[in-house]
Amino acid sequence: MADDPNIASKVIKNDPWYSSYATRAEQMRASEIRALFAVANRPEVVSLAGGMPYLGRMPFDKLADQLGDMLRSKGQVAWQYGSAQGDPHLREDVLPIMELEGIKDVQPDDVVIVNGSQSGLDLITRIMCDPGDVVLAEAPNYVGALGVFQSFQVDVVNVAMDGDGLIPEALEETILEQRRQGKAVKFLYTVPNFHNPAGATMSVERRPRVIEIARKYHVLIVEDNPYGLLAFDGQTYPALRSYDSEGVVYLSSFSKIIAPGMRVAWMVAPPGIRQKLVLANESAILCPSNMSQMTITTYLDNFDWKSQINDYRGMYKERCDAMDEALKEYLPYCSWLKPKGGFYIWLQIPKGLNAKDMLPRAITAKVAYVSGTAFYDNGEGADHMRLSFCYPTPDRIREGIRRLSTVIENELATVRLFEPDSGKERG
């Protein structure tokens, strides 16, 4: 009964271009895990998965008026192409922000505006790394950076970290080991403040040590610092860049302190690298969006952004406390380090459990998290999950952790049933 049994069998390539892709596209695949996240933005689901800042308290009404004025007076500029290095006004505006973290020797000309830090990471990897080169990074590692490194076929070599951030001795050992293997170590990628996902902050004592080791072995440091101003107590830490203007490429972003929708971030780099970054920026995107940059400058020029950030800090602190307390109540047998700022708690789950395998159960229970495996490129991390407290309200966070506890208990019951030996060491 087939429609027309006489037609010859045709082959339909699911993707006719499959054989044409570059090797770097190989990792870009759909996954069951990614698909499961589709429900995470439904209101019924408590999402502890995303890194979205809370925007509910932004003064949008006033901002709308000011943006209207900006368009009326400077629309022709805002809607035009701009400079590949970025709007000079904005490059000026970022200087006082960096001063808060001890970076005082920068001029507007040292700054390059990029399409979010994500794009900045892409540019620096593009200009520094050939396939097979080594990048050192904390493990776990920011998932977006891993994606960039993978796409340039870079070898990511993990450097151990603890509650005080990257361990300087481990850094030195790793550099030496890579040298012995004849590998070209192109840079150290580090998120020193309120690490994503580990939550840890590099201690002030360790910072000059790290700089010293990097100098000694002539390894560039890429310092990615989107959360530095988001300490719950308002404290800031000296940026690595504040110790060294020659060996550090510094990245910061408006995404977490103002809003990510504009996709505006900035980089500071030594002159040679900066020049290449501008050219790479030009070849990737011609120029950062004037409209976005002018939206940010309008905001910075007209609002008390420092007190807005203070307000955010208080709010994130309250949410972090709520998560910490809910974890103590519902998941006392898991372990975690309470962060001093930022957006994330890195939770270690009982032995034998696999955070990735457990995710469908969590989705059924209407709670979402990111499996620790996302933050490694070698399959590690299944014993951890990243929980974000930035977006949901304290009540929702509590409810999310309560749901998570039932998920963990049910999964534990299943795992203990089928693999009784795998979780023996823990209670």
Next chain:
Amino acid sequence: MAAKHSKTPRQQTGGKTPATGKAKTTASVTMTTVASPDATAATAAGEVAKRARRTSHRSTRESTPFTKDDVLSLASKATKRADKSLLVICGGLSHERDVSISSGHRVQGFLEEAGWTVHVHDMDSSLLPYLTDEKTRPDLVWPLLHGANGEDGSIRDVLEMAELPYIGSRAKASRTAWSKPIAKNVVRMAGLHTPHSVTLPESMFRELGVEPVIDMLLGSLGLPLFIKPTMGGSAMGCTMVTEQSQLTQALINCFAYGDVALIEQAVTGTEVSVSILEFDGHPLVLPPLEIWTPSGTYDFEARSTPGPTEFYVPARLDAKTTQAVSDAALTAHRALGLRDISRTDFIVDAQGQPQFLESNVAPGMTDTSLLPQSALAAGYNLPELYTALVQSVLNQKRTD
């Protein structure tokens, strides 16, 4: 929610019987029987199958197959397309939300291309007001929800209560097909082959002990095995087990998706999928599509990433086997009491025997999905094909 209403007022009073000739059933296959293990399921399946046998023979005789000309002529009768308001429901909270949204937007696009007015709605708390408000109430609904609450019949029960005509199988038939073990029983009684399997809830392992149950499993079914959740699609939670050491992990993965596992002998052979569209009882069986993957398993990744997977349409089978698979798909469609649209998956084993795996009441309609690929390969224009289906259901003036 809606799943509790196994009998809607409409079903009790009896709506218009569609021309597929499906008799009003007395056997109510409710969610409880679906979720319960073997004994009850088998009884329910038996009743469904008996009914199906009674009706399927009659309808096969009565309803002549549809041809391409029929499709075109039916589509050409759809003249007032822009005046009709069609609603695609997709999304929902299931594990397959992502796939469902892709399916929904694809169908919307093709129907709009054909000139219909189409809206898309998620399954959420604003849906019912939307369906019942005079200003927004659609003329026809196309539910494209995959996974729980979509394919298990629940949304269809709700549409029946709202007396809204919709495309696709009715709630009860959807429930039967949604549970793979029950569906297997039904089609087996209708004469089809299906791989030997057992259905075991996690509690069974808990009560009887994992080791003895696994020993029995291996003794009775052997290896390789295919472990899958009894309900669910897109191959989520499915694992092929070739060595005993992989079995417990496969069960853990499966139970993360649902409480009951279908443990099936893995049949090696050609993976073939047959899509059926039905126009007022007249079936259009699309040419069987063969799936080839480098790894040999058509898993989630292979399904959703345009990649090295290749489809052959029609499948590279001899004429007799091609006919046998097509017939088997129609038998399954009828035996399960499906309506309007279905896709049935088989493995054609080494003896050329089609082995039934499952039937889908809401087959994927994305770019990489099988039904649209079969239709395209058979020379159909998707906007007109979907238009014919819409027109057919509108013509029937269904109230359920």
